[in-house]
Amino acid sequence: MAISDIPKTLWWDETEDGRPAVFMVDQTRLPLQGDVLSCNSYDGVCLAIRALAVRGAPALGVAAAFAVALWSETEGAEIEDINEYLNRLTEVADEVMATRPTAVNLFWGATRIRTLAFGNTDLSLPDLRALVLQEALNMAVEDEARNRQLGEFGAALLPENCKVLTHCNAGSLATVYFGTALGVIFTAFEQGKIEHVWVDETRPVNQGGRLTAWELRVAGIPSALIADNMAASVMRNGWVDAVIVGADRICANGDTANKIGTYGLAVLCKEHGIPFYVAAPSSTIDLTIGDGSKIVIEERDPRELEGFTVSGFFEPDSADASRAFDLLTAKGPYEVPLTKGHQMVIDRKGGAYGFDAWFKMTPPGVDIYNPAFDVTPGELITAFITERGVIRPEPTFEMTLALTCMGSGALHELDLER
Ligand code: MRU
Numbered sequence: 410m411a412i413s414d415i416p417k418t419l420w421w422d423e424t425e426d427g428r429p430a431v432f433m434v435d436q437t438r439l440p441l442q443g444d445v446l447s448c449n450s451y452d453g454v455c456l457a458i459r460a461l462a463v464r465g466a467p468a469l470g471v472a473a474a475f476a477v478a479l480w481s482e483t484e485g486a487e488i489e490d491i492n493e494y495l496n497r498l499t500e501v502a503d504e505v506m507a508t509r510p511t512a513v514n515l516f517w518g519a520t521r522i523r524t525l526a527f528g529n530t531d532l533s534l535p536d537l538r539a540l541v542l543q544e545a546l547n548m549a550v551e552d553e554a555r556n557r558q559l560g561e562f563g564a565a566l567l568p569e570n571c572k573v574l575t576h577c578n579a580g581s582l583a584t585v586y587f588g589t590a591l592g593v594i595f596t597a598f599e600q601g602k603i604e605h606v607w608v609d610e611t612r613p614v615n616q617g618g619r620l621t622a623w624e625l626r627v628a629g630i631p632s633a634l635i636a637d638n639m640a641a642s643v644m645r646n647g648w649v650d651a652v653i654v655g656a657d658r659i660c661a662n663g664d665t666a667n668k669i670g671t672y673g674l675a676v677l678c679k680e681h682g683i684p685f686y687v688a689a690p691s692s693t694i695d696l697t698i699g700d701g702s703k704i705v706i707e708e709r710d711p712r713e714l715e716g717f718t719v720s721g722f723f724e725p726d727s728a729d730a731s732r733a734f735d736l737l738t739a740k741g742p743y744e745v746p747l748t749k750g751h752q753m754v755i756d757r758k759g760g761a762y763g764f765d766a767w768f769k770m771t772p773p774g775v776d777i778y779n780p781a782f783d784v785t786p787g788e789l790i791t792a793f794i795t796e797r798g799v800i801r802p803e804p805t806f807e808m809t810l811a812l813t814c815m816g817s818g819a820l821h822e823l824d825l826e827r
Contacts, residue, residue, distance in 0.1 A: 418585055437462050553587050563799075567651055581624055640677060645681065660703070665701070667687070670783070689793065715769055717767070718765070
């Protein structure tokens with residue numbers, strides 16, 4: 410077990426028929442099924458984004474760039490007129506950006522490709538397409554490099570024998586590779602500084618319980634899962650030295666959108682005197698938004714809260730059972746006739762069977778409010794850990810944030826005393 414055993418989240422390749430494709434680990438089914446999805450069209454990538462098969466702000470940035478590049482390499486390759494190419498590319502980028510509203514990286518990824526295309530109209534169309542693809546591939550490589558760099562900056566902030574708490578999944582799976590909040594934890598662990606990690610389950614989609622818990626186990630890092638409502642008492646017991654989370658959008662004043670429940674943790678940290686760190690690449694900074702009140706918060710399907718989803722495998726325990734399941738799935742996925750609104754679909758997976766189930770927990774007719782993110786006020790954040798350095802809320806904060814965002818090379822000094 411090692412950090413290097415965590416698979417890459419998404420990558421560009423060809424499917425067996427030689428067509429270009431975006432590949433991704435299907436995060437809706439992890440950790441009990443490790444399916445890899447391949448998308449041969451940009452709208453397939455859009456579907457995967459909406460369904461959370463690929464998720465996490467930095468991964469969404471690269472997925473968005475890949476989606477536009479995939480369009481360019483498929484439908485776009487049929488277009489011969491540059492204006493038509495650029496117009497259609499803009500429409501595709503808009504469609505990609507409409508998949509989820511909160512993580513700014515999605516907009517950053519699609520816009521970076523669009524800006525590049527519009528800035529190179531002197532090229533021939535084949536050369537422009539090659540440039541677009543190369544940019545998307547570069548973004549995937551940059552993502553890992555950024556995470557490793559911010560991991561170094563973040564690890565330097567943590568004390569020896571550190572007990573950390575994290576929320577949602579800001580791990581390798583939320584990026585192309587290595588992670589942001591977990592990138593800091595992985596780096597600190599390699600330096601021998603991590604004693605224990607508390608993993609918030611992160612209802613309703615359980616990114617913590619399913620994805621972060623899995624990554625930490627694969628990496629061999631001592632950790633324990635808690636339900637979200639247990640964090641306060643774990644802190645009061647003195648078992649948390651730092652909270653580290655990721656971010657979906659950081660505004661000019663430091664207000665930060667992240668997975669629902671993050672704000673509560675920041676308030677708890679203030680009460681208990683625990684540092685609260687946000688680890689995010691500069692692509693998560695949005696200087697066009699002054700404060701958190703203007704961030705669009707995604708509301709998701711009430712079903713996420715009404716019940717829970719489980720995916721897994723089974724192997725029939727007798728020849729008779731095997732024959733029965735073969736028969737049931739002979740014509741494709743078999744929907745088990747469950748009562749009370751529960752749902753289960755069984756399908757063949759190699760020599761075994763996979764199941765995707767949704768179990769309803771609430772009584773019928775209950776009203777549901779299901780925001781996917783909340784906003785933590787900047788003043789509750791001890792520091793932002795980026796690939797360009799550590800930024801603290803102080804009088805020069807907005808200037809430092811702007812310089813970090815523009816990648817101007819103005820690194821903020823690490824101030825380990827505060
Ligand atoms: O809805 P999700 O799973 O995309 O939400 C993910 C988060 O909120 C993460 O904490 C955030 O994107 C940072 S990932 C490095």
